Amino acid sequence: MAASAPLYTWQQPDWPQLRYDAAAASPALLRARELKGEVSGMARAIGLEGLVEAEQELWMQEAVATAAIEGERLELAAVRSSVMRRLGTGDDTGPTDRHVDGLVEVIYDATTNFDQPLDADRLCRWQSALFPGGTTGIRRIAVGRYRDHADPMQIVSGLPGREVVHYTAPPSSSVAREMDAFLAWFAQTQRAGMDGIARAAIAHLWFETIHPFEDGNGRVGRAVADMALAQDTGASTRLFSLSRQLLVDRKGYYDALSKGQSGGMDVTAFVQWFAQAFGQACIASSQVIQSSLERSRFWSRHARYALNERQRLLLCRLLEAGDGGFLGGLNVEKYLKMVRVSKATATRDLSDLVRNGMLHTVGQGKALRYYVTVPGWTHGVADDSGLQGGAAA
Known part of the structure; x- marks a missing residue:
């Protein structure tokens, strides 16, 4: 054989x-x-x-x-x-x-x-x-x-x-x-x-x-x-x-x-x-x-602003998630699940970040969403004309 x-x-x-x-x-x-x-x-x-x-x-x-x-x-x-x-x-x-x-x-x-x-x-x-x-x-x-x-x-x-x-x-x-x-x-x-x-x-x-x-x-x-x-x-x-x-x-x-x-x-x-x-x-x-590189540039652009630990951790999370990585965007309720503060404090944290150009908003009322402001990031939002609040220069 x-x-x-x-x-x-x-x-x-x-x-x-x-x-x-x-x-x-x-x-x-x-x-x-x-x-x-x-x-x-x-x-x-x-x-x-x-x-x-x-x-x-x-x-x-x-x-x-x-x-x-x-x-x-x-x-x-x-x-x-x-x-x-x-x-x-x-x-x-x-x-x-x-x-x-x-x-x-x-x-x-x-x-x-x-x-x-x-x-x-x-x-x-x-x-x-x-x-x-x-x-x-x-x-x-x-x-x-x-x-x-x-x-x-x-x-x-x-x-x-x-x-x-x-x-x-x-x-x-x-x-x-x-x-x-x-x-x-x-x-x-x-x-x-x-x-x-x-x-x-x-x-x-x-x-x-x-x-x-x-x-x-x-x-x-x-x-x-x-x-x-x-x-x-x-x-x-x-x-x-x-x-x-x-x-x-x-x-x-x-x-x-x-x-x-x-x-x-x-x-x-x-x-x-x-x-x-x-x-x-x-x-x-x-x-x-x-x-x-984008995260490094973000921190360099906003180095002059003082942040509390909650805000810094939030921004780190949003930046690490990347463009469109934070599903559905951020609202006050989602932020409250991350931090142990009152709704008023959470709203103030987010408003400060918008005023400093680190976040921008899309929508109004209950549909209001916050997004980290990085040049070139669209977060899946087709129409940028709806941006509100501060945008980074």
């Missing part, structure tokens, strides 16, 4: 000679590089000081998204606190979570220490940081070392007894050898002038195909891609959140990985998909940076 054809890429006789068609992938790679250049240009225009808020937001997005892809929901306050401590932009009064801190540390090391060699020890320390208690849930797992269990390493979904096997990785006995080949390629291609975005795509696909750890492969593999992209940029400033875009198209991400792991050595299709995803991540980053 003839032997069955290899099911996975790693079972092919010419594994791991992954390659891609540079000409076919060129349009997607060029477009991704153009979008990356636009983000970098915005960052240079703003300057490092102006980027602090945007970079903090992108760090938070990356941490939350890379965990969410694996079905983990992190507490946003703990993520914000951890990111601020790591970046040195806040104090130590926020909530702490060892699990969150470990994840942020991995992302930080991959992005900021991109010029340091990537070796087995470093990868094992990353994986160990993700599981500070040595468990996933209540199940003990191997941490700080490659997997060594005899059972097949499989990605499975479905209820017990009706499982669907989506992928089977190389056996544990070959992981060390497989990783030696991968790490040698990663070091060699950094010096060989390979397209940096294509290199990040192949590095991620290759790492996920080996699946070297008992758990945490997705998060570590995305950190590897982040490191490759940082090496391509040559700077440690985080200007995008790749994981956020992968989460947005989670099904597409898993489908692209699956196809890349079950075909031949030509992974052009995965490189194209990855380049498009990275380009979308750059577009999203441009929006984050632009929003951060």
Whole structure:
């Protein structure tokens, strides 16, 4: 009986000679590089000081998204606190979570220490940081070392007894050898002038195909891609959140990985998909940076006005919600749900902000709504002729 054809890429006789068609992938790679250049240009225009808020937001997005892809929901306050401590932009009064801190540390090391060699020890320390208690849930797992269990390493979904096997990785006995080949390629291609975005795509696909750890492969593999992209940029400033875009198209991400792991050595299709995803991540980053710049300009324009804490918190919330992000606009009743003051005090707070040009109003009577005044923001209001109250100059 003839032997069955290899099911996975790693079972092919010419594994791991992954390659891609540079000409076919060129349009997607060029477009991704153009979008990356636009983000970098915005960052240079703003300057490092102006980027602090945007970079903090992108760090938070990356941490939350890379965990969410694996079905983990992190507490946003703990993520914000951890990111601020790591970046040195806040104090130590926020909530702490060892699990969150470990994840942020991995992302930080991959992005900021991109010029340091990537070796087995470093990868094992990353994986160990993700599981500070040595468990996933209540199940003990191997941490700080490659997997060594005899059972097949499989990605499975479905209820017990009706499982669907989506992928089977190389056996544990070959992981060390497989990783030696991968790490040698990663070091060699950094010096060989390979397209940096294509290199990040192949590095991620290759790492996920080996699946070297008992758990945490997705998060570590995305950190590897982040490191490759940082090496391509040559700077440690985080200007995008790749994981956020992968989460947005989670099904597409898993489908692209699956196809890349079950075909031949030509992974052009995965490189194209990855380049498009990275380009979308750059577009999203441009929006984050632009929003951060708009908030910074807003505070600069109105720096001369004294605000009470209620007013400052309200404006922060409206600015963070963005253009049209505060559904239905703000009225006195909504404001009263945020603060513990009398209706008269709430009305006075809002009137002061209108008089100072920080808010403007639309409608009258019970239909009166308050909106933060930022040039270019329409808040979904089609006719600006109905604006009342003070508008910022």
